Amino acid sequence: MNGYTGKFLRVNLETEKITKEDTPKALIENFLGGDGFAIKILYDELKKGIDPFGLENKIIITTGPLTGTGWPASGRMHMATKSPLTGFWGEGNAGGFFGPELKFAGYDFLLIEGKAERPAYLSIDNDIVKINRADGLWGKDTRKTTLHLEKKYPQAQILVIGQAGENRVRYASVIAGFHGAFGRSGLGAVWGAKNLKAIVVKGNKKIGISQPALFSQLAKQAERKVLTNPQAKQLRKYGTNLLLDYKQALGELPTRHHTVGKFEQADKLNIECISKNWTVSSRTCFACPIACKKIYQTKPNSGLPVITVEGPEYHGTVFFGPNLGIADFNFILYACNLCNEYGIDQVSLGSTIAFLIECYEKGLLSKKDVDGISLSWGNKEAVLTLVKKTVNREGIGDLLAEGVKRASEKLGRESKNYALHIKGQEIPAQDARVNPLAGLTQAVSARGADHLRSSINPSAQKTKARDIAQQVKIDEDFYALRDALIVCYYTCGYPQIFTVKDFTQVLPLLTGIEIFSSEKELMKIGERIVNLKRAFNLREGLTIRDDTLPKRFLREPLFSGKGKKQIANLKPMLKYYYEFRGWDEKTGHIKPETLKRLDLEKIVN
């Protein structure tokens, strides 16, 4: 088999049974890889209504056909489960080297089942797969765990959870190679529930290529395209924090819990300032010439330890920066790294802390309610205290560990007005009042509030509801394809470096599968994946009421910037979106003719 290994591993942590199974041809042809494999397998193998922390939940870690082949920006990998944060489809995507190494070991994907009796880690060395005791690692942060395993397994690639996952914080992450993160959806918490501490992989097998000379030629051309692209060069120089200036100018920089879109201290966080004062070097993922990862170093004599670490990305900077009223990049760097070490999602945690501060400021909580902590915007010490409490589920941290939806349900009163989530997942750094396209995307995305399913660039956007809805549908299908291949967002985001046409050229050369030479077929695969994720959620009880935005974006206009006096006008966009999707506009269900057109009618019952 070319482009694929043809095998996957099924690992039962409870019975310790490990089986190597064939990757079905139909799975490849209809779902391609990555998130496509994930949704098809989990739709088939998970029953409706299971407890995300229960034995019946599964974790799937997938690669795509381009993974490990040398195609540029193909180092990412995908993971999915039933999310303990939302109760719906949960997924994450991380960069680094683990995905390619898994393919070199001979596996298209890993499927983890059951729960280990005691803390365990999985080791994979080509055909030698073992479940190992991890008692000595349990309780260690991700950095210490990774260092320990690196020493034991030189040159291996490693995924780990930290204390947040062990304590089943509902938005705990899985960390890849110290800094890559499967951040959202609470994937790390499901690992913790299964007593799974780490996965180590090493491999040295070759990946078959159908027409290697032509593939190599095309891959080199693609690499050249990325290397010489002026915008990719910017990303290489500045990383994703170059978004800060743009968002500030636009008035879409989440500030003090999305109450305003411009931060009065934004000049302390402009990209030139960050580059000059904190950036020390860059890092990249497997086969990626962009090298968008930045290595930063905290300043000495700042009151914080001097650390040299990768990140934060734009989202981490926002959620431990302006969204908490903090302008100190030194602090932001330290706090985001702490999140990585604990293995917890920076977006959800930062957002949940902001929720708590707003509730406190609005008088819904007393100082006693928040363990005596003086909460206010910009209080860095309070933020660090809350991070540690949340990870360990201590005091008020136990409430925060549940996420804003559950926290607000428990607190009651007006707190629900300040719980900014969609389907239970906290809002990312996109404001529907400024960016209606992002607003619609977040409202309908399968894993909840999601910043990765459509274009981030407002200048690419339409203004009419119908046009926006059509664009979102197209973007979602294309990005599902992106996550099936798996290639990095930065080659497929707007404006695109790679288009569907590029993939119709490279995939047949790689796999020898002729249907992949059709743009229509590839986009159909993307659409199929989006719809099956929808079907998963509908089976779990999703209703049309879940396709919404927080009240803040629907009712509270911004005072400045592009969103001045704007609120998100979701309803008309939704109506058109359902129409373009072939979903019932009254129920949000997938119409039978849509299921039939996408060959899903036998799968979705």
Next chain:
Amino acid sequence: MTKLTVKMYTVLKEKTGASTVELEAETVAEALDKLKEKFGKKFILGKSYIFLFNDEIIEKKDFKKTKIKKGDFLHIFPPIAGGSHVLDD
């Protein structure tokens, strides 16, 4: 003629050596012409560049009709990632 503050970012700022330029012009189109005159080949705008006039995104078709008032800002952003090499005509 009214004063306009132009802010340039990342690759454009590197090429021109300027992050903020103040100039006088009647319209955004005129302001851009003046910038081209000032910086020559260093001031090259790709098709995917983003123009924020005060708080609003404006497109090429709006440049001639967008009049400048006192206190106006024009931000010019190269796109974040990806994009065509093809330049504006």
